[in-house]
Amino acid sequence: MSILANNSGRRGLPLAKIAKNAKGSGFAESHAFPFDLIFAPRIIWAMRLFRVCPFLLAILSGWAAVYGAEAKPNVLFIAVDDLNVWVTHLGYHPQALTPNIDRLAARGVTFERAYCAVPACEPSRAALMSGQRPWSTGCYRNGDEWMEIIAEGRGLSARFKEAGYHAAGAGKIYHSQERFESEWSEYMDTSGLQSHGGVPKMQGYHEPLLMDIRDEDISDWHVVDWCIERLQNPGDKPLFLACGLHKPHLPFAPPRKYYDAFPLEDIQLPPFLEEDLDDLPPAGVRMAGAQNDYRKFQENGRWKAAIRSYLATCAYTDMNIGRLIDALDKSPIRDNTIVVLWGDHGWSLGEKKHFRKFALWEEPTRMPFIWVVPGLTQPGGRCPRTVDLMSVYPTLCELAGLPVPGYAEGESIVPLLKDPLAKWAVPAISTFGFQNHSVRSENWRYIRYADGGEELYRHPQDPHEWNNLAADSTYSQVKIGLRAWLPEKVSESRRKAAPTVIPVGGL
Ligand SMILES: [Ca+2]
Numbered sequence: 065m066s067i068l069a070n071n072s073g074r075r076g077l078p079l080a081k082i083a084k085n086a087k088g089s090g091f092a093e094s095h096a097f098p099f100d101l102i103f104a105p106r107i108i109w110a111m112r113l114f115r116v117c118p119f120l121l122a123i124l125s126g127w128a129a130v131y132g133a134e135a136k137p138n139v140l141f142i143a144v145d146d147l148n149v150w151v152t153h154l155g156y157h158p159q160a161l162t163p164n165i166d167r168l169a170a171r172g173v174t175f176e177r178a179y180c181a182v183p184a185c186e187p188s189r190a191a192l193m194s195g196q197r198p199w200s201t202g203c204y205r206n207g208d209e210w211m212e213i214i215a216e217g218r219g220l221s222a223r224f225k226e227a228g229y230h231a232a233g234a235g236k237i238y239h240s241q242e243r244f245e246s247e248w249s250e251y252m253d254t255s256g257l258q259s260h261g262g263v264p265k266m267q268g269y270h271e272p273l274l275m276d277i278r279d280e281d282i283s284d285w286h287v288v289d290w291c292i293e294r295l296q297n298p299g300d301k302p303l304f305l306a307c308g309l310h311k312p313h314l315p316f317a318p319p320r321k322y323y324d325a326f327p328l329e330d331i332q333l334p335p336f337l338e339e340d341l342d343d344l345p346p347a348g349v350r351m352a353g354a355q356n357d358y359r360k361f362q363e364n365g366r367w368k369a370a371i372r373s374y375l376a377t378c379a380y381t382d383m384n385i386g387r388l389i390d391a392l393d394k395s396p397i398r399d400n401t402i403v404v405l406w407g408d409h410g411w412s413l414g415e416k417k418h419f420r421k422f423a424l425w426e427e428p429t430r431m432p433f434i435w436v437v438p439g440l441t442q443p444g445g446r447c448p449r450t451v452d453l454m455s456v457y458p459t460l461c462e463l464a465g466l467p468v469p470g471y472a473e474g475e476s477i478v479p480l481l482k483d484p485l486a487k488w489a490v491p492a493i494s495t496f497g498f499q500n501h502s503v504r505s506e507n508w509r510y511i512r513y514a515d516g517g518e519e520l521y522r523h524p525q526d527p528h529e530w531n532n533l534a535a536d537s538t539y540s541q542v543k544i545g546l547r548a549w550l551p552e553k554v555s556e557s558r559r560k561a562a563p564t565v566i567p568v569g570g571l
Pocket residue numbers: 145146184185313408409
C-alpha cells in the first residue's frame with residue numbers, strides 16, 4: 065500500500081494544496097478551526113504513517129500488551145438504521161430515553177460531532193463498507209445499485225474474512241441486506257421475518273398507530289438473538305460480528321409499551337424558526353421540501369405524535385442494543401472485543417421544515433458514533449472533533465492489524481480513540497446527490513450545491529444553523545478554506561438522468 069495512494073482521499077487534492085489552502089484561508093487568524101491548520105498536513109502524514117505501521121501504533125498504545133501477537137481482537141459491529149442524535153447522553157432532545165446506548169457510550173468514546181458520508185441508506189452503507197466516497201463510486205442515492213458499481217471483494221467484512229476471521233453478518237448492514245456472499249463467512253437467513261412487524265409505513269407518523277405488535281414481531285429481535293448466539297459460542301477463529309438493526313426506520317411503530325414513557329401532551333418540538341428558509345439558496349429550499357411532510361403535519365396536527373413515535377421506536381432499538389451488550393458481557397470474548405456502533409445518518413423531525421434524511425444540515429447528517437476498544441479507549445470519553453463514517457474502514461483495519469487498502473478514503477480515528485481531545489485536522493464531509501456537499505468543522509458548516517448555491521453556518525454560536533452567512537464577505541476566506549476539502553474530480557451519478565439541481569420535493 066502506498067502512502068501517496070492514500071493521499072487521494074480527497075480526490076485530486078494533494079496535501080501540498082491542502083497546506084496551501086490552509087495557510088491562505090485565514091483560519092489561523094479567525095480561529096475558525098480549533099487547531100492550527102498549518103499542522104494539518106503533518107498530522108495527516110503522521111496518521112498515514114500509523115496506517116502503514118500498525119506495529120508501531122501497537123507499541124505506542126499498549127495494544128500488543130493487551131492482545132499479544134497472536135490474539136486478534138474480535139469486533140462487534142452494530143449498525144442502526146435512521147438513528148439520529150436523539151440519544152440521552154448527547155442531549156439533543158431532552159426526552160430521549162436510551163439507557164443502553166448510553167451505557168455503551170460510557171464504556172468508551174462517544175463522538176459528539178460524527179456525520180454520515182451520505183444521508184441516505186444505500187449510499188451511506190456502500191461508502192462505509194467499501195471505504196469509498198460517493199464521488200469515487202458514483203453511488204449517491206438510494207437506487208444507485210451499489211453492487212453493480214463497487215467491485216466485489218472491497219467490502220470491510222472481506223478484509224476480516226481474508227485475515228482469518230469468522231465474518232458473520234445479520235440484518236441490515238448494506239441496504240436491504242444486499243451483499244456479496246463471498247465477503248462473509250455466514251449471514252443470517254431472515255426469510256419469513258418482517259423488518260417492521262407488518263405495520264404500514266405511515267402508521268405512527270402521518271397516521272395513528274392502529275396495530276399492537278410484540279417485541280419479537282420485528283426482525284431486529286431475532287437478528288439480535290442470532291448475534292447473541294455467536295457471542296455465546298464465538299468459535300476458534302477471531303470474530304467479526306456485524307449486527308444490523310432496521311429500527312428506528314419508518315414505520316415509527318414499536319410495541320405500544322414503548323410509548324408509555326412519552327406522554328403525548330409533554331412532547332417537545334425540536335428547535336424551529338418559522339422564517340428559517342428565507343436565507344437559503346433555491347437548492348436548499350428545495351432540499352428542505354417544506355411542501356412534503358411539514359405541510360402534511362400542519363394539516364393533520366401530528367407533528368408531536370410523530371416525534372413521540374420516533375422516541376418510542378428509538379427506545380425499542382435501545383432495548384435490543386441492551387440485549388446485545390448484556391450478551392457480550394457474558395461472552396468468553398468480552399475482554400477482547402472492539403465494539404463500534406454507528407447510525408447510517410441522522411433524521412430531521414421538523415427543523416428547517418424538513419423531515420427525514422436526504423439533506424445536508426446538522427440533523428440529517430449527524431448520528432451516534434460510539435467506540436469501545438479494550439486497551440485503548442478510556443471509559444467516559446467524549447470526542448468533540450468532527451469525524452465522518454468514512455473513518456470506520458481504516459480504523460477497524462488498523463485496530464485489527466490488517467493492511468488498509470489504498471482505495472479506503474477515510475482517516476483513521478485511532479488517535480482520537482486514544483485521546484479524544486487530540487488535535488485533529490480533518491472536517492467531516494457529507495454528500496447528497498451529485499455535487500451537493502457539506503463540510504463540517506468544529507466551528508463551521510459549509511454547504512455547496514451543484515448549482516453553486518451556498519450556505520455557511522457558524523458553530524457553536526448558531527447550533528441550529530439558522531443564520532446563513534454565505535453571502536457575507538467577512539467570511540469569504542472561511543468559505544475558500546472549507547471548499548478546498550471538496551473533490552475536484554467526481555464520478556458521474558449512476559443515474560444518467562440524475563439532476564444537478566434538486567427537484568421540487570427533493571431527491
Ligand atoms: Ca437509513
